Amino acid sequence: MADVNVGQYNTLKVDRKVDFGFYLDDGKEGILLPKRFAPHGLKKGDEIAVFVYHDSDNRLVATTQKPLAVVGEIVMLKAVSVTKMGAFLDWGLMKDLFVAKSQQLGGMREGMTYLVKLYLDDMTGRVAATEKIESQLSNETLTVKEKDIVELLVYRQSELGWVMIINNTHLGLLHNSEVFTTLHAGDKHTGFVKAVLPGNKIDVVIGKPGFQKVEDESDKVLRLLRENNGYLPYHDKSDPQEIYDFFGMSKKTFKMTTGTLYKQRKIQFTQTGIKLLEN
Incomplete structure (x- = not known):
């Protein structure tokens, strides 16, 4: 007997074919997959991943269309x-x-x-x-810890920054000092837990933590240098917004990244920018 989760994706077996589609095995009468949503060549006994929900007549129906969200999201x-x-x-x-x-x-x-x-x-x-x-979000029992990579959803703005929904479960704060781009409610970002504070309050940051982030950004800086004849007019005195607009990173991350590249003797600092050193 198939275990069907309504509002989720399910992998079901084709039980029988009819003129208007296919019935998928749910251990009961079957769930209809309309013909227009069935892939070419589908036959009895095949397994197929479908989204299951109720139609206008309150009957369970399957589709290969992808909704913008599933239950719980x-x-x-x-x-x-x-x-x-x-x-x-x-x-x-x-x-x-x-x-x-x-x-x-x-x-x-x-x-x-x-x-x-x-x-x-x-x-x-x-x-x-x-x-x-x-009311459906709670920080009473946390499922995340410091440095964890998390999925962030922009919820609402506050005096201190932006309230973010963490993994569809918790609330966290992205401080104004960590915002380097325009945010809108509903935007999705990958980030990490910067700190867990007393009372299970969570500070979050968009991007990746520590030197893992720097290593990833190093490749980006080197690529951009190569694409611009080995020179870029950005340095530690450049405007933070200009750095973000060009590199897609905060000024703090830019300084950490270029500092690492300098120590590795891959770039040189000039009075007006950074220069690629060819080995």
């Missing part, structure tokens, strides 16, 4: 229609995603985008979404 989605009962969001599938009025923070408007979390509704078993994200 937080994502920015656009409202395509609004009713008295709630709003419908475009999540990349034929059937739009429902957000009940009770799960909205301040009312949704058609054409606007909203940060929501996908969940399975207890009453209907259907995939639904909620704007009430913060």
Whole structure:
């Protein structure tokens, strides 16, 4: 008997073919994979990875389309229609995603985008979404530690910086002093845990930790030097934003990286920039 997770990707076996598609084995009557979503050459006995959700008639249906998010994930989605009962969001599938009025923070408007979390509704078993994200996040028991690489989602701005959602589970803070590019709610970044503070407060940084980051950035600096005839007009007095715009790194990282390259005798500092040393 197949174990089917609604709102997730499942690998299911083709049970039988019909004129309008294929029924996939779920241990019951089968889940329909409509013909238009079936790959060419699919046949009985084959296994196929599909996303499973409910159609407009509340029947389980499978698709090879990829939604913008699965159950448990937080994502920015656009409202395509609004009713008295709630709003419908475009999540990349034929059937739009429902957000009940009770799960909205301040009312949704058609054409606007909203940060929501996908969940399975207890009453209907259907995939639904909620704007009430913060109550589902907790730092009481942490699943991360200092220097861990994490997935960061930009949540909201605060006086100290940007509140970030960590691995769809915790809240952390990206301090203003660590922001070197324009951020928007819903943006996704890879980062790391810089510090775990008393009360399980978490400071995070976009990028990779320590010298692992420097090593990666070293290759970038050397490549950019080669692409620009061995010279770049950037140094420790350059404007931080100019450095970020060109290299995609903070001024602190730039100084650490060029310092490492200088010690390795791969570059030379000049009065106006950095110069590649050919070995």
